[in-house]
Amino acid sequence: MSDLFDSDFQLIRLLEAILFSSAEPVAESVLQERVGAVPVRPLLAQLENLYRHRGINLVASGGRWAFRTAADLGDRLRTEIEVTAKLSRAAVETLAIIAYHQPVTRAEIEAIRGVATSKGTLDILMEAGWVMPGRRRETPGRPLTWVTTSDFLDHFGLGSLRDLPGVDDLRAAGLLDRSAPMPRIPGLSVEGEG
Amino acid sequence: MSDLFDSDFQLIRLLEAILFSSAEPVAESVLQERVGAVPVRPLLAQLENLYRHRGINLVASGGRWAFRTAADLGDRLRTEIEVTAKLSRAAVETLAIIAYHQPVTRAEIEAIRGVATSKGTLDILMEAGWVMPGRRRETPGRPLTWVTTSDFLDHFGLGSLRDLPGVDDLRAAGLLDRSAPMPRIPGLSVEGEG
């Protein structure tokens, strides 16, 4: 009896792990194959019972089994922040340029990227809380500059802006072509460059 | 009493559902926000205990919590999911050096391995999400240091860096000394002579 119990216990553990790690609900026939000769249905019934009052439940539908969060918790799990959207390449590049070249004007960002920056790009970064307007540049037209925020540092786990990897570090890490210089603002002399 | 018990039970169910829904570990601070004024740590400890012998376990690593399938079931689950790509020996050694010697500069990594870091070693480790740049060392040249991430802890099933295999013995044996270069030999300057 003890052996049988141990074995059942181990099989239930296995079913639990399979159902947990599977991306899709798992057909009962597939689960049966995994546990061998022992009938799988009573094992699943035990597992279902085990989770009946928990925050997650084992549910079957159409002959396939899956764990789902308990229905009554739905309200408390409901999203407070809308679904994460993937940032466009333009936005990521713009953020990187602001991080490295701040304070930097929009015209300068465009000069580095070689393409015009749409108004929406900076808005997205500002909404994300990563960039904000800095001082106006004391040049004709007094253009606004952009800088990163402390949330930016928090999000990327940086202690300070000085902890951003430099050109040698980027090169050594394989992130910058060996021959390529650090991106620079065309027409602006950069210290340390001939 | 009954109310309090219910409340704890409900909060544990909620934590269970939150943690179960996420593939990524969830920071304890985020979980604390979700349960309000009740200290979250004892609730998590109860939940951890509840799952201790099950097919899935609640594990903490680097201050974040996640459900993971039990390690002993690995062999029986592996058929389902493809095995992760093999790392080069250089990458594995570099990862170990960063893990045990962090924060560590690239020059120090190279001194320990006795060979230059080839392009693509650090970026593979960074792309895997296991290492990231740390603070700059306040020494001449202000070199960037490298540290491991919380994903590194999660991947290797470590609660914290103190759980690195053999770390105490290595430290006691003085083998985590990152400096200690080979003495320079007078008159021998094969390297870097212009």
Next chain:
Amino acid sequence: MAFMEDGAGTGDAAPEEALLLDIDGYEGPIDLLLSLARDQKVDLTRISILQLAEQYLAFVTEARRLRLELAADYLVMAAWLAYLKSRLLLPDPQPDEPSAEVLAAALTFQLQRLEAMQGAAARLLARPRLGRDRFARGAPEDLPIFARSRHDLGLYDLLKAYGAVGSRQARISPFTIPVTELYSIEEAVARLEAMLGRLPDWAQLEALLPAGWRGQGVKARSLLASSFVAALELAKGGHLELRQETAFAPIQVRARREQA
């Protein structure tokens, strides 16, 4: 060459030959030394440094005989070990230099530390790893309540994007030819010509190169190549004689002598 003699004529020759040929199997000179040290089958603290130095030097000699070129790291280590060997064999203390014991201890420490890290790496990889032995929730329900931010962007993505900007900018920038550090044939001819008068007899071409020419990567190779071409030019002009004992043996030069 003790290493080769040990191997010759015994049944153990095969693995050692394999060891000799497979320089690509090592992660640099310390890794190679560590492999050689393991063959001594004693604790690293009791390793025979002299024996190790001899084995390494034999290895490097042989590897260079077979491959001609070897990464500078290996040659630097060879020079270091040759020096260490001489210090270990000559008891006469040199005042301003570290003692042989200090040098040997530093080498032992390097070996121990690398061995410790290789062991640590193996133990790390043997841990139950996520995605291989332990698995995360397969069907996460994507509840962004965990998200601190609305966008899932990591530092790696940010740095990669920045690197991409730099690489793109480099491609569209005006093409500039970087100043070359290579050694021209003209320079080599001038240098060799100047030295010819001072050569008493046959000399190895490599010995005539500027001191410390090794270990400079492409620059070192251009020095060697230019000097070789220069020697051919001077031979063609009747100013110099060249000889080589066997294929791949060192090339020797001397000033052309008037036939008596």
